[in-house]
Amino acid sequence: MRVSNCLIGFGLAILLAFENPLILAQNSMVSPGASVAEALIGSWRLVSVETIRPNGEVIYPFYGRHPEGLLIYDRSGWMSAQIVSDPKPTVPETNSREKFLEATPADKVAAIDGFYAYFGTWTVDNSGSTITHHIKQSLYPGERGNEALRKLSLKGDRLTLVAKTHEMGEDHERKLVWERIQPSH
Numbered sequence: 001m002r003v004s005n006c007l008i009g010f011g012l013a014i015l016l017a018f019e020n021p022l023i024l025a026q027n028s029m030v031s032p033g034a035s036v037a038e039a040l041i042g043s044w045r046l047v048s049v050e051t052i053r054p055n056g057e058v059i060y061p062f063y064g065r066h067p068e069g070l071l072i073y074d075r076s077g078w079m080s081a082q083i084v085s086d087p088k089p090t091v092p093e094t095n096s097r098e099k100f101l102e103a104t105p106a107d108k109v110a111a112i113d114g115f116y117a118y119f120g121t122w123t124v125d126n127s128g129s130t131i132t133h134h135i136k137q138s139l140y141p142g143e144r145g146n147e148a149l150r151k152l153s154l155k156g157d158r159l160t161l162v163a164k165t166h167e168m169g170e171d172h173e174r175k176l177v178w179e180r181i182q183p184s185h
Contacts, residue, residue: 036128036154044071044159044178046083052173061168063116071159071178073122079133080119089114118143124152131161 046069050058064086072080089111092103100108118138124131133148150161157180165172 032128033126037124043181047177079122082117085114
């Protein structure tokens with residue numbers, strides 16, 4: 001009788017594991033990093049960007065209080081990030097690359113100052129607590145080839161990425177909060 005109860009319990013555990021991939025990950029059949037990576041696949045809308053100073057003060061030096069953005073992780077290991085600052089650039093007022101190139105230098109600077117983008121590949125560490133963006137191309141040429149490490153936290157449809165940076169003469173943490181974009185059918 002005890003053996004059959006054990007087999008029934010084991011069978012239920014296997015059945016539950018297949019219905020819930022997180023249980024499978026907790027049972028070491030799949031690494032936590034792999035299950036987190038699977039959960040990240042998709043598109044994410046930017047909710048907020050905060051810069052945290054060493055004294056805990058939150059500032060908004062680059063993107064403003066209400067930026068917009070899109071972060072995409074795909075199954076093949078590629079990613080892309082784009083952020084438009086608040087306030088959004090309003091010049092140059094053109095809808096073609098040709099006309100943009102003809103714009104004044106001041107208008108081009110205003111457009112670039114209000115936009116940030118890069119793409120590359122991505123990996124999640126084995127513990128599932130950090131993600132690295134392997135930057136292939138960026139609006140900022142100096143970022144090409146960089147390994148951008150972010151601490152990650154995934155709770156429901158909210159993804160928080162925290163990067164350490166040194167800017168404005170001090171160490172900061174940049175905290176970006178993203179919300180999953182549900183597929184439209």
